[in-house]
Every structure is written in structure tokens, then in C-alpha cells.
Amino acid sequence: MSYDRRMAEKVTDGAVMAGLIKRDKGARNVGLGEVPRPAAGPDQVVIEVYATGICGTDLHIQDDEFPSIPPVVMGHEVTGGVVEAGAGAEGWLGVRVSPETYFYTCDRCPACLAGRRNLCPERRSIGSHVNGGFARYVVVPQRNLHAVHASVGEHAGALYEPLSCVAQCLCDPAVASPGDTALVVGPGAMGILSAQVLKAQGAEVTISGTPGDQQRLDIAASLGLTPVLAGDLEAAIPDSGFDVVADASGNAHGIDAGVRAIRKGGHYVQVGLAGKPISLDIDLICLKELVVTSGFASTPRSWQRVEKLIASGAVVLDPLVTDVSPLSAWERSFGRTRAADGLKLMLDPRMDA
Ligand SMILES: [Zn+2]
Ligand SMILES: [Zn+2]
Numbered sequence: 001m002s003y004d005r006r007m008a009e010k011v012t013d014g015a016v017m018a019g020l021i022k023r024d025k026g027a028r029n030v031g032l033g034e035v036p037r038p039a040a041g042p043d044q045v046v047i048e049v050y051a052t053g054i055c056g057t058d059l060h061i062q063d064d065e066f067p068s069i070p071p072v073v074m075g076h077e078v079t080g081g082v083v084e085a086g087a088g089a090e091g092w093l094g095v096r097v098s099p100e101t102y103f104y105t106c107d108r109c110p111a112c113l114a115g116r117r118n119l120c121p122e123r124r125s126i127g128s129h130v131n132g133g134f135a136r137y138v139v140v141p142q143r144n145l146h147a148v149h150a151s152v153g154e155h156a157g158a159l160y161e162p163l164s165c166v167a168q169c170l171c172d173p174a175v176a177s178p179g180d181t182a183l184v185v186g187p188g189a190m191g192i193l194s195a196q197v198l199k200a201q202g203a204e205v206t207i208s209g210t211p212g213d214q215q216r217l218d219i220a221a222s223l224g225l226t227p228v229l230a231g232d233l234e235a236a237i238p239d240s241g242f243d244v245v246a247d248a249s250g251n252a253h254g255i256d257a258g259v260r261a262i263r264k265g266g267h268y269v270q271v272g273l274a275g276k277p278i279s280l281d282i283d284l285i286c287l288k289e290l291v292v293t294s295g296f297a298s299t300p301r302s303w304q305r306v307e308k309l310i311a312s313g314a315v316v317l318d319p320l321v322t323d324v325s326p327l328s329a330w331e332r333s334f335g336r337t338r339a340a341d342g343l344k345l346m347l348d349p350r351m352d353a
Contacts, residue, residue, distance in 0.1 A: 079157030178202030186249030
């Protein structure tokens, strides 16, 4: 079966709802509009959205720096309750969930067959290719669903998706061992989630940021992480260097400082995207014999990791949610995300009703 856009656009008797839409190609072209209220086909569910997180990717879609197929409702970091189930998916009715983002993958390419749907060349994701979570309702395949743990607040469930991306970078295999020292560069949501995962692996974790990141560093400190300002990083480096460094800043200066702060034979993980080519002294990788790894988006395996990290209490999500606004306030919330004002900002479409 090949992907059919109509799969995502089944309409129930002309009912419409508000959604935040990438209307057309080109920078900007984003705004509120009316879209059909979705209905669930076989093996699909309709989620009533409780919250959808605003992510760097949404800003890239707004700027047309990330591929999308407009017109499309944006938003991929989704949580909500299942209010309608298609044939075969009835067991999910009433369950609070967070969905994996791939609406369609081919299930037959080498990547899919190896369980790496994230690398499928035909993958179509909610929020960029297929209508996503910045709307009152979103339809997804039931295979994508994960129940949200009872300990997680109703908005914070939207952080399952970014945590699954972090787990894809850090968990299989675990990059840190008990007793390791680790540095995370960049205290945004991905950075603080990365730091919590490394701490759960037994590392002692330092997280660096700029003076403008003070609120984020304070949140990190409240989670048992050691915050440091980038300007003071030199003094915080252990004698032989950090065993593990994870960059979640995507910033050229941060990446350079991170690679310099690792010990010989240490492990460097690229979590953040720079969004453009940057220069790096690549010889440091040879001279220090660094292990360099990364991860892109998420896999079913990394979502299983999320469920364990949350159930064990090793990672907490609620302290990361610093703002929840209605869809109608999207422009302000996008602007604040762009300015790194707050940590994770979310939109709750129920607030517009
Ligand atoms: Zn995201
Ligand atoms: Zn595939």
C-alpha cells in the first residue's frame, strides 16, 4: 500500500475545527485556519489534543527550512485522550496517549525492516506531511500510540516525543556508565532531557548555558544537575576531561567547547541540529580517539525506553513545561520559543473553545 494523502483527510459531515496551518511553501505562510475535523479509519484513532509542544522544527517549518507538504496542520509533540477509535482500535478509547510521529512508513525498506522507521525514505510525519497536533483533534494510526504514565501531568505528556528523540541518541547502547562525568551543552528541553537520561545511566552531569539561559539552568539545578555558565566551563572540566559530552545546542561555539572538554577516548554525542554547515577542528576526533555518535528522531525502541525512564521516575517532564497557551496565542509563543524565553512552551487547543 502506498501513501495516500486522503488517508489523513477523511471528513465527518463537513465538521471543521481551528488549526495552526502551514498554508503554502515559502517562509512564514503560517496562520490559524479551518480544517476538517478528522475521523478514524480502520486501525486509527482520533486524539482530542490536551497539549502540543512548540519545537525548533516548527520554527524551521515556519521559515521553510524543514520539508513540509502544505497546507498542513503543524505540531508533532502531541498528547491527549483518545475520543474515537476505528475498527480494531477500540481498546484505546478513553486512554491518555502520546503518539509516535510517523503517520506512514513503507515497512519494507532496509531501514523499516531493521526497526528504524526514522530513516525510511518514504516516511510521512504528522505536523509536516500530514495534519498534526496544533488543532483540537488529530488522527493517527493505533500502532503509534503509547499510554502516558499516570505520574505525568496532562500537558507534560507532549514531552514523550522529544524524550524519545533523546533516547534514540543516548540509550541503545547507553552512552554513559555509572561514575562517568558528563557534560550537556545547551539547557533547552532536549538538553535537560539528555542530562536527565545521562544521570539515570549513573553519570554525574554538568549542563552549560549562556547568561540568557538562567531560568533554564535554574530548572536544571532543581533536577539535581550541575549548571555552569559557558564562560565558566573551563574551571568545571574534570582533570582528564569529561567522559561523555552531548551537544544539545546546535551552536558552533558550544560544539567546539564540548569537543575540547572531552577526555581522550571519550564519547561525543550530537543531539542538536545546527541547521547549517559549521566549522569544527575535526583533528580533535582523531587526536583524542573520540567515539562520535548521534540519533535522528525516534524509533519504536526509543519509545520503549521513554516508557521505562518515566515509569521508574528517572526522568521527570512536568518541570520543563513553562507555558501553556491557547492556539490563538501561537504567534507570541512561537516568538518566545525563538527567543529561548522559557523552556518548553505548549499550545492547548481546548483553551480556545
Ligand atoms: Zn520536536
Ligand atoms: Zn521504509
